[in-house]
Amino acid sequence: MTALFALATALLWGLADFGGGLLTRRLPALTVVVVSQIAAVLVLGSVVLATGAWHEAGPQLWFAVAAGLVGPAAMLSFYKALALGPMGVVSPLGSVGVVVPVGIGLALGERPGPGQFAGIAVAVVGIVLAGGPELRGAPVQRQAVLLTLAAAFGFGAVMALISQASTTVTGLFLALLVQRVTNVAVGGAALWARTRRGVPALPQGTGPRVLWGLLPALAFVGLADVAANGTYSIAAQNGPVTVAAVLSSLYPVITALAAFAVLKERLRSVQAAGAGLALAGTVLLAAG
Secondary structure (H helix, E strand, O other): OHHHHHHHHHHHHHHHHHHHHHHOOOOOHHHHHHHHHHHHHHHHHHHHHHHOHHHHOOOOHHHHHHHHHHHHHHHHHHHHHHHHOOHHHHHHHHHHHHHHHHHHHHHOOOOOOHHHHHHHHHHHHHHHHHOOOOOOOOOOOHHHHHHHHHHHHHHHHHHHHHOOOOOOHHHHHHHHHHHHHHHHHHHHHHHHHHHHOOOOOOOOOOOHHHHHHHHHHHHHHHHHHHHHHHHHHHHHHOOOHHHHHHHHOOHHHHHHHHHHHHHOOOOOHHHHHHHHHHHHHHHHHHHO
16 A cells, blocks of 8 residues: 555656646746645645544644745746756756755754665765756756755755644644645735736736636646645555655656656756656665
8 A cells, every 4th residue: 555655646746747847838837836726725625624624723733834835935946947947857856855854854863874875975966967067968957957956955844844744644634734825825925926016927918718728737736736745644654654755756757757758858868867866866865
């Protein structure tokens, strides 16, 4: 069961990343974040009402609020990076945010094994190579790499925070709802502020009808992300966390395969090697 749910997590996260990146090529990244998270709030709110999860409210939900404050910035950076592409490089780099929970463990007195130290070294080499240091051809934009790394560490912080927000499955539903409501509040405020400065929420020449047409895809991105959080929790609660973490961390492979199948992306050899090393470093960190 652990392997099944962990692989489902990788599939859902990978498809959510691909969908979010694709949508950001048609809509502003902040609009994608806000609308997709509204869909998640509606579904999670229904689940919380149906399960009575609100009874588990307590001070631990402040961790969910903190995760909700960090999450929009990380998602915005990641979707912008995916829009700049290529997805086959950006998505694996996004997975190195696992160093955040590892760093917190070090601060609390944990000592990583040789595998985790090796994972850190491999991930750093992968990051450098994924920038495309070749003499021929245009490298991956530096902005895409920096945005991806910022998003990765933001995602790692969210993982660390949300893990402290609940101890039960129903409590997790409530924590995720609080997190997503905070996401919408922060992202919505930022979107409103941008429109007040004259930056449109939709591209010029498009109207609400375009947004309505993309609504199913936007809802899928938000719901897939929430579902992935749920399946990962089930995987971790029903078997070794190491197995769940390693298999779930394969989600960049799904994004890369989707980009190859749909967008026909081709990576230069050094970029493919860097992306692979970044993913390998993540697996080593999770398994160490």
